[in-house]
Amino acid sequence: MSFLHQFNALTSPEFRADPYPVLAFMREEHPVYHLSPGLTDSWHIFRYEDVRQLLLSPDVFSSDRGLQGGGDMADANLSFLFNNMISASGDKHRRLRMIANRAFMAKAIEALRPAVQNVVDTRMEIALQTGDFDLVEDFAAQITVAMICEVLGLPPEDMDQIRQWTAVLGDNSGAVTWLPELDPALAERGRLAGGEMTAYFRDFLSRPGWSGEALFAAFRNAGPEGEQLSEAELLSMAMLLLLAGNETTTNLITNFVRLLDAFPDQAARLRADPALADGAVEETLRMRNSIRNIDRFALQDVEMHGVTIPKGARVVVWLTAANRDPAVFDDPDDFKPDRSPNRHLAFGQGAHMCLGAALARMETRTAAHAILTRTSRVELTAPPQLGVNANFDNVTRQMVRFHPAETPA
Template sequence: MDEFNALTSLSFRADPYPVLARLREAAGVVRLHPGLIESHHVLRYRDIQAILAAPDRFSSDRSLLGGGELGDANLAFLFNNMISAGGEKHRRLRMIGNRVFMPKMVERFRPAVEAVVTERMEMALSGEEFDLVEDFAAEITVAMITAILGLPRSDMCDIRRWTAVLGENSGATTWLSTMDPEMLERGRRTGLEMTAYFQDYMNDRRARPREGDLISDFMAVEVEGQRLSDDEILSMAMLILLAGNETTTNLIVNFVRLMDAFPNAAAQLRANPDLTVPAVEEVLRMRNSIRNIDRYALAEEEVAGVTVPAGGLVVLWLTAGNRDPDVFDAPNVFRPDRYLPGTATPKHLAFGGGPHFCLGAPLARMETQTTARAILEQTKVVELTAPPMFGGNASFDNITRQMVRFHSG
């Protein structure tokens, strides 16, 4: 099934939805072995939802993949955090994370978001053509993430480079039939570079304690008499840097792309910008930044009639579940009012579910809502002036370049 490969199929990277829809309708669970390990791909909403809600049966613990080259290829050494932990370790990390990510923390960074959105809108409204990805969306999200972590915004170039390399490596063992030594080495070097970078900032915080950023918060917070270890602080900080940067950048870009693809919906939004909040939820449903996530079966399990062996890799295609016609009416249509308060629309899967529901969801929503509203209120038209350049890994709904021009009148 060569057309269904997140790393090697150019057509799938450009538009995976027809393939995912056909596989979802025909099988629901697809057993594949294109890569170094066998994988079981789950595509239906209710099956995905059930697996996310059962961490005692389907674990996110990456150590189950094993060590050596397999673990290195998927950069397991970087993920000593909540995404990769299970059981008691996840419960402890989640409690500490919840303490740090309280609603008041999100709100204290709103002025920083509004300031950088204002700055980027001034640039965008100059009338010149620009890259929606790097010149606009990434500038907003990196400014936000560096403010949250207490890092200098001038490090943006390094941050974006790290994101690109680690995104390229994601799922390598699932999709590549042979180990790519160059990719492996790029990922290893990048991981070591990031670790050294954050270690310097941890040392600085210890020498000069301060308040108001998450590195300091992670070092200080205590739950049930326990604090995070140095390795856990490093991994949590890197998780926030990578996940918060790339996913929200993609989400802002995908909002604009959906506005272009559905001009009637765009007109509806411009006429009523108060629909911004439900519209962002609809973007999350249709074009969620992370298309799939991994789980490992702790024992032999049956999913939609397919037997998954103990230790088997299960790939949950959130983006396929979010377009499941058994759950969502007209799933391929962008409806800004689909998630109006009071409607009975099922929850989307963009942020996962169960105990591993994305801790940074409030931040991503706040950034995207603020940016989307500014675009709606300050532009009449957003013109896509060139075809997009697609990312190298279809596990993410991202493009690397999209030239645009904003028109205010």
């Protein structure tokens, strides 16, 4: 049976419900696949070694979104939000990455550990006393929201609105790849959310008394030799940190719990030996990484597996397919907390490797350890509500119940 008709992250119910059989078929039968249902043609890459090499070749495959052109197509992909390092290349990327690295040094991230532990402990106490609750909004998002407030110096009371904005922007991601024509309502919701976020941050950054101790404050004046980020760069960096540090880690914590439910034998093993928690987080990153694919743009004609990727082409790199490649991972569909080595690509590779990886790991490991030591069982009490965009591995609602451990650790 061919899965080609199911291969669409925005319009295929089958792909939205379970993309992994489709991706396995594509990886085996169509390692480079030319897709043209969307506003622009795209070439999709699925195998581990191809993905890894592509990510390590920025001189051939660029992340510069300026290469997609302008007009409605760029608006549909929210290009006005991406004046940051994730969408830059060459000297601009090196400059922005150097500034960001100063704010995300290991010492700065480690200083957040007590705050992470405190918010996890607080949410665990509430969860254990609540009965049924939404794992996404009542637990995972509360942890990541608290930390993103800490990092950016934002008022916690603003985060409900910000989460609504980031949800809209996530729904819109990848529209140019998958939709055969522009959806005016979808594009308008994205433009409106982006405009409101921009206005919010422009106002916020001009407020007197803005926290100078937040990590984000370091971006303001951290340029080399006293150079400052432009307003557009500063605003875009804020949005990048919100999208990357909020939605993705929320999804990761949620997906860890969903894997415990899917693999009860491994869940029992982890509770018996919580020292395996860090490995379980890495295995969650491999199996259920929050962002399933990322885009690159070919700077020259490239031949791969008998297919020519033309200069200027949009290349969609499937991290989640690479992470289940049986050529690299034994039993790739099995959850193995002690998998070693575990060379997953969930955070990318090379110059654009995820800046927030250390913070995401710290948050998720802390939450995972608390769940394993303070619960005897996590019960999913209702089916999940799936996100509308299968470019992300997320659910928007998952009702659960945490059953307390007999002897709390």
